[in-house]
Amino acid sequence: MSSFGPVLPGEPDEPAEASEPAGAREPAADPAVGFEPVEFTVDLTSHEMLRRTHALAALGPDWDPVAALRGEQEAYDLLYSGLDAEQQRVYDELVAAGVLPRRGGGHAAA
Structure with a gap:
């Protein structure tokens, strides 16, 4: 049996309906694709x-997340x-729109 892709005719694990003539089987869901989606x-x-x-x-044992945030x-x-x-x-417009947080005492320089 193929480990990738569909089971090919004549393989040991081939389902019984796969060995029927193509006209005897029901058509696939999408004729352009040729098989049912899985x-x-x-x-x-x-x-x-x-x-x-x-x-x-990789950060190592010395990494301090609080110091990194600070x-x-x-x-x-x-x-x-x-x-x-x-x-x-x-900056003030972006703060008013909620894009940036206000920093310091109402001025960009904190």
Whole structure:
């Protein structure tokens, strides 16, 4: 029996109806395709757990998620500091629209 694709005529595990003449069988659901669609699912749960394990191993035992988050917040504060008047206006519009969170005391420079 083929490990991939449909069972070919004459193979040991061929279903009995497959050996009937083509005219005796019911037509496929989609004549352009020539065969019935088959549901196909893949469970990647174990692969995802392995990926996470490798990612945490790559970060090392010294990785501190709280310090990383704090550093990210500091980087955002620097990103939005020292804006000129036009940049500040755009920043305020984005905050008002809910695109960016308000930082500091109502100004981009925190």
